[in-house]
Amino acid sequence: MFGGLSGLTTPPGSGTDFGERMLNTVASQSIRHLFTQSESVEVAVRCFPSSKLLQGSIDSFKMSGRGLIIRKDFWVEEMSFETDAVSIDFGSILGGKIRLKQSTQAVAQVTLTEDGINQAFQSELVQKRLQNLTMPELTNLSGGEPVSFREVQLQLLPDNQVKILAKTDLPNCDAVPVSMTATLDVERRRRILFQNSQFEPEAVDESLRAISEILTKAFAQVLNEMVDLDRFNLDGVMMRINRLETQGKKLIFSGYAQIDRFPGNG
Known part of the structure; x- marks a missing residue:
């Protein structure tokens, strides 16, 4: 049961306590199980004095990850969260697991890329x-x-x-284009809305504009019912959004995470 803790070494001059390093290692391994794939996952535990760890008290717990894939199809460029004080069962660490004595909340930030969002539109869950x-x-x-x-x-x-483009097929007309702009907004901290949607006729052949405008309005309704974070919750972690912001080719969400348990720990 200690196999996952092998390779722990203390960098010269770091002064890092063995208990904290062990917790970092176990936490990193647990968090990696949240993702289908991860480029990097880093965990930092702050506990001063370190002897508090024996009582299961941690000052803060910080996780940062890059190149993450959730549920096989959802690409996340970056994800990070940092908790306040956390209470854990120290004995569980010795067994290579982490058990929280109570749920905790963390400040969270998630960065998606334009390419990652478009890949998500091709996923089975979204296609349905x-x-x-x-x-x-x-x-x-x-x-x-x-x-x-x-x-x-x-x-x-x-x-x-x-700006969103799409296509649809009608009985007497194939590949009818859909073209719209909208403003991203958040409802009840968990649903992403496409507000103030506007039909963009410039991308549509004039002969199809009347049909396309009707389809575009319908497509906006579909989008507004589709992106609900509760469908994408990680194992034991519930995400909520306070704000979102587009920055170039990235979409950044800021909010919080409620952590009920670490993955695989029940």
């Missing part, structure tokens, strides 16, 4: 919410047949704006 849709607003266009949206491409713009 874009296909075979029956919408009253589209009955006249589709003849009552289900409608599916495909080839979604999102572009991040300044001031939390996005």
Whole structure:
């Protein structure tokens, strides 16, 4: 059971306590299990004096990760969180696990890239919410047949704006383009909304603009029902958003995480 703790060494002059290094190692291994893949995951535990660790008291716990993949398809450029004081079962560390005595909250930040967001639109989970849709607003266009949206491409713009292109097929017209701009916003700290959506006719052939505008409005409704963080919660970790911001080709979320347990620890 100590196999995962092998290789622990103290860098010369670091003064790092063995208990803290052991906790760092166990925590890093546990957190990596949250992700399908990770480029790097780093953990730092602050505990002063270090003897408090024997009573299970930690001043703060910080995690930072890069190149993370969640549920096989959702790419996260960077994720970090830092807790306040944490109470743990010290004995669980000796068994290569971490058990919290009580839930704790952490300040969190998540960075997504434009490419990562577009890859997410191709995931099975998202595709299911874009296909075979029956919408009253589209009955006249589709003849009552289900409608599916495909080839979604999102572009991040300044001031939390996005431009989105997509295509859909109708019974008598294939590959009808959808073109819109919208403002990203947060509802109840967990849902991402595409507010103030506007049809962008310049990207659509004039003969299809009337149809495309109706499809675009329907597509905006679909998007507003789709991105709910509760569908993407990590094992034992619930994320909430206080604010979001577009910065170049990146979308940055700031908020908090409620950590109920470490993955694989029950």
